[in-house]
Amino acid sequence: MATDSRLLPQELADLWAQYDLDELQSDGVKFVTAGTPTDWGLPSDVRSVVPPITLGGGIPDPGSLPRQALMEAMQRALDTGDDDAPLRYGGAMGYDPLRQLLADRYTRDRGYPVTRDHFLLTNGSAGAIDQVAAALVSPGDVIITEAPTFSGSVRTFRGHQADIVTIGMDDDGMLVDDLEPLIERIHAQGRRVKLIYTIASFHNPMGVTLSDERRHRLLRIAARHGIFVVDDDAYGDLWFHEATRPQPLSSLAECQGVVTVGTFSKIVATGLRVGWIHATPDVLDRVVRVRFEMGNSPLLHRMLFEFARDGGLDSHINTVRKIYARKVEVLGSALTEYCEPYLTFRKPGGGFFLWVDLAEGLDGAEVQRTAAEEGLIAPAGMAFFPDRQDTGDHIRLAFSWVDDDELREAARRLAHACEKVANG
Numbered sequence: 010m011a012t013d014s015r016l017l018p019q020e021l022a023d024l025w026a027q028y029d030l031d032e033l034q035s036d037g038v039k040f041v042t043a044g045t046p047t048d049w050g051l052p053s054d055v056r057s058v059v060p061p062i063t064l065g066g067g068i069p070d071p072g073s074l075p076r077q078a079l080m081e082a083m084q085r086a087l088d089t090g091d092d093d094a095p096l097r098y099g100g101a102m103g104y105d106p107l108r109q110l111l112a113d114r115y116t117r118d119r120g121y122p123v124t125r126d127h128f129l130l131t132n133g134s135a136g137a138i139d140q141v142a143a144a145l146v147s148p149g150d151v152i153i154t155e156a157p158t159f160s161g162s163v164r165t166f167r168g169h170q171a172d173i174v175t176i177g178m179d180d181d182g183m184l185v186d187d188l189e190p191l192i193e194r195i196h197a198q199g200r201r202v203k204l205i206y207t208i209a210s211f212h213n214p215m216g217v218t219l220s221d222e223r224r225h226r227l228l229r230i231a232a233r234h235g236i237f238v239v240d241d242d243a244y245g246d247l248w249f250h251e252a253t254r255p256q257p258l259s260s261l262a263e264c265q266g267v268v269t270v271g272t273f274s275k276i277v278a279t280g281l282r283v284g285w286i287h288a289t290p291d292v293l294d295r296v297v298r299v300r301f302e303m304g305n306s307p308l309l310h311r312m313l314f315e316f317a318r319d320g321g322l323d324s325h326i327n328t329v330r331k332i333y334a335r336k337v338e339v340l341g342s343a344l345t346e347y348c349e350p351y352l353t354f355r356k357p358g359g360g361f362f363l364w365v366d367l368a369e370g371l372d373g374a375e376v377q378r379t380a381a382e383e384g385l386i387a388p389a390g391m392a393f394f395p396d397r398q399d400t401g402d403h404i405r406l407a408f409s410w411v412d413d414d415e416l417r418e419a420a421r422r423l424a425h426a427c428e429k430v431a432n433g
């Protein structure tokens with residue numbers, strides 16, 4: 010025992026060695042497995058023979074990042090003379106002019122009038138989903154998610170100790186026919202469904218869009234049972250052609266019973282970490298009541314406002330839509346050319362992802378592993394199923410980040426990987 014009254018780190022280390030962190034951690038941590046939302050279970054022991062091409066994550070085209078415009082916007086945001094507002098606490102709802110800019114865009118694009126009171130700025134859409142869960146979900150509540158779905162949101166919901174029940178998908182999105190029986194089954198067990206989480210437009214990972222007819226039915230069923238629909242609209246603005254432009258759920262519902270989460274991550278840059286929740290003001294009142302981290306950066310909000318104002322955001326989105334529309338054509342043609350007997354795929358009308366159906370007998374995990382050896386990083390479908398039950402064998406190709414030549418080379422490497430797996 011130390012005789013000196015001064016504290017020694019070794020003494021503390023010995024004291025702390027008695028405790029087990031597994032017992033001290035919150036129940037939320039116990040519900041979530043280690044890793045990150047961008048960890049698709051790629052085996053760490055796989056070594057690629059060539060520098061790998063990564064079609065892993067939903068990240069904007071690097072050449073599209075508006076560095077200069079953001080720098081100038083930051084300059085304007087900071088150039089406020091004696092006013093220290095950009096560098097002061099900004100409040101939990103976010104910078105009013107940016108909220109108003111979003112309201113003006115939604116009013117213009119979605120056909121119903123909204124104000125800044127319908128918007129709360131968050132730390133990306135991942136932060137938005139976390140805040141929505143904090144406001145609307147208690148431990149043991151059920152959240153219905155699509156299967157497959159964005160694995161990051163599954164982690165968030167588990168962290169809030171929700172029970173996740175899944176509903177299937179096809180090329181028209183969620184199988185809405187199955188929804189009401191599913192809800193009734195869950196309620197008959199004495200459990201409460203609180204949210205239906207959907208990525209209705211340009212789905213991650215499937216790339217598909219919920220049909221109009223299903224959108225109407227989904228909203229009616231959810232309202233009949235008092236369940237909020239959370240529409241994760243991360244990719245909704247990134248349609249490639251007017252014909253594939255989706256009608257947002259919030260627009261059909263005029264916001265009733267729909268909580269939309271949006272983000273600057275996919276339309277501008279993921280490093281900004283700015284997103285939003287769009288909902289009726291009474292819902293946002295609940296969200297802000299449990300928002301304890303004092304909002305996100307007022308400085309970034311001001312920079313984004315300066316960047317986005319006067320049509321700056323619209324013109325940037327128009328530019329990037331064309332880039333992704335071209336990339337999906339490049340990847341689609343290369344897959345048809347190189348991979349034909351081994352897979353089929355559906356070309357998305359927007360967003361960042363192309364979902365591949367592997368031919369009979371090709372195992373997704375094996376193709377993923379072999380592709381990694383061939384120099385292509387792309388996750389197998391399994392990673393996107395909350396219960397890890399893939400209904401077929403799939404690979405998700407994120408075409409947004411790499412250039413056209415790499416997309417063509419990625420298709421060639423995928424073909425090699427499939428050939429190897431097929432030939433044992």
Ligand SMILES: Cc1ncc(COP(=O)(O)O)c(C=O)c1O
Nearest residue numbers: 067133134135159213243272274
């Ligand atoms: C469907 C979906 N929602 C949310 C996110 C999180 O995005 P962010 O928090 O950067 O807005 C992603 C990122 O990949 C996504 O694909």
